[in-house]
Amino acid sequence: MNIALTHLQRLEAESIHIFREVAATFAKPVMLYSVGKDSSVLMHLAMKAFYPAKPPFPFLNVDTTWKFREMIAFRDQMAQKLGFDLLVHVNEDGVRDNINPFDHGSNTHTHVMKTVALRQALDKYGFDAAFGGARRDEEKSRAKERIFSFRNAQHTWDPKNQRPEMWKIFNTRIATGESIRVFPLSNWTELDIWQYILQEDIPIVPLYFAKQRPVVERDGMLILKDDDRMQLRVGETVENRLVRFRTLGCYPLTGAIESDADTLEAIVGEMLTARTSERQGRLIDRDEAGSMEKKKREGYF
């Protein structure tokens, strides 16, 4: 009998342990549901952690109003299928001011519609712990973050003063108004995520699979023209190309890659020969050096 746990079994057990720890020690947790592949894995793990019960917390989707339409459809479909409590929050101030990625740039748009929106939602419901799907292999400042990451009452992160995190003993104590961001996928890599999706047959948004889609080449990226709000610049044309996405976010900020990988196996195969990191397709990380750390300190996930 082979009793050694596999790599994925170990990662799964660690994540489930983290979910239960939060449920046992916080008054009002919430799971941030961004609809991407990491969120799908996170949701799957949450269902496992509390089986046969449902996860004892709601799922919060911060809608920037610029997400791919297929993401929104998938979100609603999953909520219905799994029967979880879905909360959707939009920063109405940003909508009123017509904040958008085309006119205001990725920095302002992300700050107003994502970071500020998230803080609004957390304050509105009084959540004291929020799960996110961030992984340490994604980005340098994330590699430094604790699994239980403390936030003060203003939702800010102080990277120089993190609580020591020893063994599997998590310090979940906070004062009123403070909160903790919790990252159950901290030790997963992108390959682990795909392997797990394949192994567990986890549903993901179809945008991850290659298909003919109408795209515009802009600033070295292939942007999907998801609706009419995207105006073509001089010299730009919409072309149908065989593309897919490695990460998902706001459609004007997320570059597609040309690919014919239309099955999970093909996606993993492509990943194994990939020569660029997944965040390469995200505009926000290139805005300035250390931009992720800066956003995180302000309350971005």
Add this chain to the structure above:
Amino acid sequence: MRHIMAESRAPTDGIRDYLAVQEQKSLLRFLTCGSVDDGKSTLIGRLLSDTKQIFEDQLAALERDSRKHGTTGDDVDFALLVDGLEAEREQGITIDVAYRFFATPKRKFIVADTPGHEQYTRNMATGASTADLAIVLIDARQGVLRQTRRHSIIASLLGIRHIVLAVNKIDLVGFDRAVFERITEDYRQFSHKLGFETIVPIPMSARYGDNVTSRSDKTEWYSGPTLIEHLETVSVDEAVVELPFRFPVQYVNRPNLDFRGFAGTIASGSISPGDEVVVAKSGKSSHVRRIVSHGGDLSQAVAGQAITLVLDDEVEVSRGNMLVSPSARPQVADQFAANIVWFNEHALLPGRSYILRTETDQTGATVTDLKYRVNVNDFAHEAAKSLEMNEVGICNISTRAPIAFDTFAENRSTGAFILIDRITNATVGAGMILHSLRRAENIHWQSLDVGKHGRADMKNQRPAVFWFTGLSGSGKSTIANLFEKKLFATGRHTYILDGDNVRHGLNRDLGFTDVDRVENIRRVAEVARLMADAGLIVIVSFISPFSAERRMARELMADGEFIEVFVDTPFEECARRDPKGLYARALNGEIKNFTGVDSPYETPEKPEIHLKTLGKSAEEMVEALELWLDERDIADNQYDSGGGI
């Protein structure tokens, strides 16, 4: 930047087979440690780069950053790949532990890159706590340094049994074999008491890659493995599956009346349906009926798995308790000895109450005895009254409620704990349990026939502790005296514990340092508790400057029994009154550690009674106290009727 087309379409047929092989790889978690500038981050950058973990866009960013912040001239500065925080890159040092991931055809690795600076030792300990192996880097030009020793000791304390001694920058000493051998010998001499199972010294240059992933042709005198060869093959299995069954209960899953599951992660051993288990704290026994999982019930589960157990009987089990093997049980005690690593800028003070947290249990705890501090240079045991940040000591610990545990040497999961500050909630220390203390096993609370209620009823009162706190000269004793007279006159049974008087007797051995102040209050609080137990109304009149100790005193008493009275007189007024002439001397520097002068007074945040004395007489203050009592229904004297005093 151009958009990327995946180079070629990978064959998909083989992917599942390929993944199945990947999946069977073992995992090694290790950390890099050593003194600052010994090249830890450079080594990790080298490992990531040589094992092809760095993507094109990351390499491009690295080349950009190297020109801006790099310290390696025209070469790529690999340290910038891992020093992810802005402050780190600006200062060229590592502040916090970073986790990195890479794989070779033989193994998967999680690396904790930990800081070398002494002030960030706690971050190094964080990285070590989940690692099975440590790479200790040494700069070949410097040899074994203080920080090398400190990190080795902490690694050893935290249960790491495998060491790679990376003698780095060997290129800068001309690949000299004699230097390598001297450093190796120094390290072996120093570390022979640390209980390491393997120490593998490797001469290397992280910057140029010698003996990291490929053998160097400049060290022909070295016949051992390269770093990566060793990491791929070293065996670190501790066989936790072979240890007795331990299941710390994390969460009770109760979706409806028909289902009651105990969720947690198996710390050691294995379990199957039908196995007998015992509840550690109560000794009650039951059998496992089901191991519930999302994909169907399991026939067996082993250490490391997060599972849900359903038992045959309705036994009382909650979070913090443990389900264990009936034949090999953990210890259950409220007093034990432990190694402690201190993380916080506020020193560990014996007698102060902290929150002790194990994987799932939590209780109040105090260090009753700091036996000695360990000198990290020569292991000397030094007498100490407190533990400063980054120091290591051996302590006796007393917890408010018994906890279930094994020694850390037996079980890294069930033998560890952290200490949390009660006010700031900071994680201030980490502990590794050595053994329980005999006195905890042998001295049980005597169950007495005459109880607190009976003693209080006979006096026709409810016991209470009025805790007067305030600066020296604020009027505590005067008001307390007058208050006692009034209570006495109405037939109450009272007693005053006065700071000065107690220091003449019970606490005559204590001075005025922070450590002694904490012990001073602890003893008085315990005496007050005994007196309340005897049914008395106790009036405590102590400066008691620290909120942590006042809180500790409060938590010793029954709910509602502790009444904090803040005698609020401004410092200037106290110094003006100066009834004992102490302020004049303290301000002259003749008395050290005087509260309000060179020792802090922490103002109560929510006292039950706040007496602002300025411009008021002691009689007026006592009237305010009486009014407070009246509002709480003083007519209800008896216990059973609840309410006032």
